[in-house]
Amino acid sequence: MKKEKDPAFLMYPQAFMEGTFFMTDEQVGKYIKLLCLQHQLGHLTDKQMAKLLTDTDAEVFDKFRKDEAGKWYNVKLDQEIEKRVRYSEYQSELANRRWNKDAKASTNDKAKRIPKDKPNECMRTKDEDINKESLSTIETNTPNHLFTQETLVPVHDSLDDLYNDLN
Numbered sequence: 389m390k391k392e393k394d395p396a397f398l399m400y401p402q403a404f405m406e407g408t409f410f411m412t413d414e415q416v417g418k419y420i421k422l423l424c425l426q427h428q429l430g431h432l433t434d435k436q437m438a439k440l441l442t443d444t445d446a447e448v449f450d451k452f453r454k455d456e457a458g459k460w461y462n463v464k465l466d467q468e469i470e471k472r473v474r475y476s477e478y479q480s481e482l483a484n485r486r487w488n489k490d491a492k493a494s495t496n497d498k499a500k501r502i503p504k505d506k507p508n509e510c511m512r513t514k515d516e517d518i519n520k521e522s523l524s525t526i527e528t529n530t531p532n533h534l535f536t537q538e539t540l541v542p543v544h545d546s547l548d549d550l551y552n553d554l555n
Contacts, residue, residue, distance in 0.1 A: 394476070397427050398468050411447050419448045423465055431459030 408416045418440045426432055432452075437460050441449055452460040 394472055415445055415448050426461055426465055431455050431461040
């Protein structure tokens with residue numbers, strides 16, 4: 389199964405405001421675009437950076453560093469992306485552990501509760517359900533799950549009776 393791209397990254401407003409305070413609104417917009425591009429595409433090429441930045445955008449340009457491959461990236465964003473990846477993997481691992489534990493426990497519980505020579509012993513037949521007049525009972529394979537409710541008794545035997553009662 390192909391892993392989906394993370395649709396978001398954390399942004400810390402106080403740090404962002406402090407880091408962009410002396411930028412113009414246009415520079416802030418370029419900076420945000422570059423961060424979004426880095427998040428979606430990875431580290432950026434010189435050509436990608438040049439499409440947005442001009443010589444007057446030194447403040448924005450200073451927010452990025454070059455990696456070993458000669459591509460540009462924002463250090464803080466790289467750290468946040470990596471943190472999110474690790475957190476997501478950790479949560480997935482926990483879910484898989486719970487799933488496997490629950491699946492094993494469920495299998496073991498069923499094996500304990502249902503006699504192997506009589507697998508349907510815990511289930512009632514339709515005839516038994518029909519013969520119950522005061523209760524309609526539904527049972528599952530496990531005796532611990534017994535649900536009951538009162539039987540619904542029809543007030544009218546037919547639509548004609550209902551129509552006659554209404555008139």
